[in-house]
Amino acid sequence: MGKTFKRPEALAVQESHYCPGCTHGVAHRLVAEVIDELGVRGRTVGIAPVGCAVLAYNYFTFDFQEAAHGRAPAMATGIKRVRPDLVVFTYQGDGDLASIGMGEIIHAANRGEKFTTVFINNAVYGMTGGQMAPTTMPGQRTTTSPSGRDVNDVGMPIKVSELLAALNTPAYISRQSVIKPKYIVKAKKAIKTAFQYQLERRCFSFVELVSTCPTNWGLTPVEAVKWAEETLIPYYPLGEIKTPEKAEGGTDAK
Amino acid sequence: MGKILMKGNEAIGEAGIRAGCLNYFAYPITPQSEVAEYLSHRMPEAGGLFLQGESEVAVGYMIFGASACGERVFTTSSSPGISLMSEAISYIAGAQCPAVFVNIMRGGPGLGGILPSQADYFQATKGGGHGDYRLLVMAPASVQEAVEMVMMAFPLAEKYRNPVMILGDGLIGQMMEPVEFPENLKSEPSNKDDWATNGMDTRKSEKRNLVKSLFLDPVKLNENNLILKEKYERMKREEIRFEPYNTDSDYKILIVSYGTMSRVCKTAIDNLKAEGIDVGMIRPQTLFPFPEDAVFQAASKKSCRMALSVEMSMGQMVEDVERCVHGKCPVKWYGKCGGEVPTPEEIMDVVKSCLS
Numbered sequence: 001m002g003k004t005f006k007r008p009e010a011l012a013v014q015e016s017h018y019c020p021g022c023t024h025g026v027a028h029r030l031v032a033e034v035i036d037e038l039g040v041r042g043r044t045v046g047i048a049p050v051g052c053a054v055l056a057y058n059y060f061t062f063d064f065q066e067a068a069h070g071r072a073p074a075m076a077t078g079i080k081r082v083r084p085d086l087v088v089f090t091y092q093g094d095g096d097l098a099s100i101g102m103g104e105i106i107h108a109a110n111r112g113e114k115f116t117t118v119f120i121n122n123a124v125y126g127m128t129g130g131q132m133a134p135t136t137m138p139g140q141r142t143t144t145s146p147s148g149r150d151v152n153d154v155g156m157p158i159k160v161s162e163l164l165a166a167l168n169t170p171a172y173i174s175r176q177s178v179i180k181p182k183y184i185v186k187a188k189k190a191i192k193t194a195f196q197y198q199l200e201r202r203c204f205s206f207v208e209l210v211s212t213c214p215t216n217w218g219l220t221p222v223e224a225v226k227w228a229e230e231t232l233i234p235y236y237p238l239g240e241i242k243t244p245e246k247a248e249g250g251t252d253a254k
Numbered sequence: 255m256g257k258i259l260m261k262g263n264e265a266i267g268e269a270g271i272r273a274g275c276l277n278y279f280a281y282p283i284t285p286q287s288e289v290a291e292y293l294s295h296r297m298p299e300a301g302g303l304f305l306q307g308e309s310e311v312a313v314g315y316m317i318f319g320a321s322a323c324g325e326r327v328f329t330t331s332s333s334p335g336i337s338l339m340s341e342a343i344s345y346i347a348g349a350q351c352p353a354v355f356v357n358i359m360r361g362g363p364g365l366g367g368i369l370p371s372q373a374d375y376f377q378a379t380k381g382g383g384h385g386d387y388r389l390l391v392m393a394p395a396s397v398q399e400a401v402e403m404v405m406m407a408f409p410l411a412e413k414y415r416n417p418v419m420i421l422g423d424g425l426i427g428q429m430m431e432p433v434e435f436p437e438n439l440k441s442e443p444s445n446k447d448d449w450a451t452n453g454m455d456t457r458k459s460e461k462r463n464l465v466k467s468l469f470l471d472p473v474k475l476n477e478n479n480l481i482l483k484e485k486y487e488r489m490k491r492e493e494i495r496f497e498p499y500n501t502d503s504d505y506k507i508l509i510v511s512y513g514t515m516s517r518v519c520k521t522a523i524d525n526l527k528a529e530g531i532d533v534g535m536i537r538p539q540t541l542f543p544f545p546e547d548a549v550f551q552a553a554s555k556k557s558c559r560m561a562l563s564v565e566m567s568m569g570q571m572v573e574d575v576e577r578c579v580h581g582k583c584p585v586k587w588y589g590k591c592g593g594e595v596p597t598p599e600e601i602m603d604v605v606k607s608c609l610s
Contacts, residue, residue, distance in 0.1 A: 041454070042453060042455035043453040043454070043455045043456070044453070045451045045453065048466075054468060055468075057464055057466070060462075063323075063451035063452070063453060063462050063463050063464070064462070064465070065319065065322045065323075065451050065464075065465045065466070066464075066467065067315065068315065068341060068342070068345050071314075071315040071318075074307070074311075074312040074314075074315035074316050074318075074319065075315045075316070075318055075319030075322070077305070077307075077312075077316050078279065078315065078316035078319025078321075078322075078323075078327070079319040079323045079451075081277070081279075081305055081316070082303060082320040082323065082325040083323050083325065083452065083453070086323065086452075103308060103309060103311075103312070104311075104312050104315070107307075107308035107312065
């Protein structure tokens with residue numbers, strides 16, 4: 001019997017710099033598996049964000065660019081517009097995408113840019129040390145909301161997938177999670193669907209992944225999964241949020 | 255092809271296409287919106303790409319992304335827009351990508367005004383964005399020169415893997431002059447396979463490329479900055495361009511002036527000559543690298559009693575003039591920067607007051 005579980009070719013042999021219990025590793029692996037399965041590694045360009053995944057390029061074995069904070073969708077637009085044959089994705093966290101980069105993601109989605117975004121939502125800034133994010137939950141304590149997020153002062157957490165889905169331009173928008181195997185299987189399916197829409201030059205494609213950050217939540221990895229499941233998922237419901245209408249043409253003519 | 259009459263902004267857009275650049279991203283801002291308007295129909299006609307971004311911030315990164323995957327790309331903007339693009343310009347310089355930025359300057363600071371200015375000299379030549387980087391900055395004094403500089407900018411950006419900026423004032427963009435697009439300034443994009451993220455299949459390589467400006471290891475960051483510094487030193491050796499005017503005479507006053515302002519100064523110099531007063535001028539065509547030696551030599555001439563920096567700013571280039579004159583003679587500044595262009599008569603009066 002041959003090997004049934006092996007490292008995807010798109011994933012590098014590299015020691016992880018992520019914290020114990022962090023789900024970035026799972027999300028990276030899912031992206032790598034999808035790129036392998038679609039056979040597009042040789043024409044893929046990833047764009048790393050600013051945040052914990054700023055070094056994401058260390059874990060992949062294909063071309064990568066590094067963006068400024070929040071600007072990955074503009075860079076992806078630049079690439080995809082001048083080289084439509086390349087497979088382009090951005091990998092962004094909640095501080096990067098939903099705060100400083102909100103303008104860039106909304107306009108890229110609204111133009112229907114034919115790239116894919118993987119959005120890691122763990123309700124907190126990671127790399128800068130656990131500050132409040134636009135997706136931080138009401139009452140959630142962070143280093144800049146030490147008494148808990150006060151929604152009367154800073155508003156409610158932003159549901160990015162729903163916000164993008166409200167745009168009239170056709171898009172594929174899905175929210176999944178990577179905190180348990182049962183969610184991971186669906187998350188992979190959504191990521192693959194998103195890349196397939198890109199290959200068909202159909203629409204902008206976006207997968208939000210509800211994730212954990214035990215370090216900045218001040219929880220153990222096991223407690224973090226429990227908190228995500230009991231607190232985040234009810235507010236950020238999982239599932240397909242928007243799919244594109246059947247469109248004419250749009251084949252992957254390389 | 256013969257000469258045709260064109261507005262500066264439209265000629266600048268056409269020059270990008272003639273230089274072999276078929277990718278243009280932009281955001282509208284006065285006084286250069288005609289470039290975007292022109293290219294919105296001319297680019298598709300030429301088989302190229304036109305895209306209007308949602309902000310100058312985003313456009314800066316569209317340029318970065320396109321450049322980083324190896325394609326020729328350019329944008330045009332005006333002062334406040336360049337401030338917003340300066341973040342991306344810093345990243346592009348740090349990641350060593352070629353790109354061409356055109357700044358048709360208007361008055362500042364803040365919203366300032368929409369009339370011609372040269373008040374972005376510091377921003378263009380000393381940084382603008384954060385970190386240790388420089389742009390190769392060229393300053394045209396006519397629509398024809400703007401066309402030539404835009405066409406020259408692409409191979410220069412690729413030679414140095416660094417952004418090049420064309421720094422024109424609002425008059426260069428708004429006035430109409432006869433132009434021609436020199437065939438000899440057409441160029442083929444260089445091969446970028448050794449660094450560009452153009453896809454491994456494209457370059458038939460198993461080695462992946464990475465475009466980044468982050469170096470967490472202080473030794474590595476210092477090394478990267480030394481590579482950048484060496485490029486800027488090489489620009490100083492190889493790219494300085496300037497035009498001397500009436501410097502064969504025994505002038506007592508040396509004017510240093512660039513862009514539209516230098517044309518007014520030329521008229522003043524001609525008028526003064528008719529009155530028997532000789533004034534010399536150095537017109538920098540590259541603002542970085544600055545024609546340091548030319549200014550020093552011209553100021554060192556035995557007859558020269560004073561150097562005068564004439565610019566449409568409150569005294570920015572004058573700091574470089576002082577640095578280069580190196581104490582050989584006193585240095586003065588004259589200028590306006592509300593959007594009015596000083597007249598030849600004003601310059602003549604200033605020169606005469608310097609002589610009295």
